[in-house]
Amino acid sequence: MLPELDNFHDLLKKLDYDIERLSKTSHIYELLDCFLTLNALPEWIVNSSIEDTALTDIARQKINVMKGIKFNFDENLLHEDFDQKLRLIRLVCNHAKHKTDSVHIPKIGREIDCSFPMMFPAKFGFVISIGKQKVDAEYLIFEVTKFWKSCINLE
Template sequence: MLPQITDYIGLMGKLKYNLDRYKKDNNIYELLDCLMTLNAIPEWIVNSKNTKTSLTQIAEEKLAIMKGKNGFILDETKLSLNINHQLRLIRLICNHSKHKTDSILIPRIQKKYGGTLPASFPIKLYNIIAIGENEYDAEYLLNSVANFWFDAVKLENENFK
């Protein structure tokens, strides 16, 4: 049976699938799949008919932050520890990078060598999200935001695994 995505729980399943593929292949296509799914999750939660109020409130709050309802301030020095800045970065990549300008403030995704010796093949080339001179490990950011949403959904749905 083919999986179906009819609500945010289905989208969370897609996120797990995307993350597994990305961790295996480390391909930029899978990275973008993960980012696009993470960008969509709060809207799917907000628009779901079967979401508990507390989860909807979390999603509404995070969506407002992502959209810059109270001002879009991205402090890249706080990306490694602050979910709000990570969510802003994802929104920036998914919704604004397509209108890329020459600004150094628009994130760019780059490959960096990550192989070590003795090497096992295929050697992973790590994806880095760069903003100006600052570089961030893409997989770390994906895992941080994904775990935030997995934990929020688990609190509301005992059956979610």
């Protein structure tokens, strides 16, 4: 049976699929797939026909956070501020979509390193640098995924 993408629950299944591929390959394409899916998720929730106004309100609020005001992204707060993680995802997706070279968008690179916080068992090789910060990409994706699943009452 072929998977369907009719609603945000289906999009969450796609996200699980994307995360599984990322954990197997540690490839930048799979990382971008995860980011693109996480970026789309709140808009899919807002545009769905669900009657859960609390979930819709959270999604609307997080869309506003992700869009930010005049690129108010601070990579130095990335480890401690969940909203900065959401803004990073949005910036990566828009940067990938439009390929803009802006001083407001931090340079994102791939590192061969290990950083904190990290997933255990520790594995070297999938750390991304955002400006001067190093971040375990899988950890970031797992944190944001866990947030959305808890809002949707799946965890």
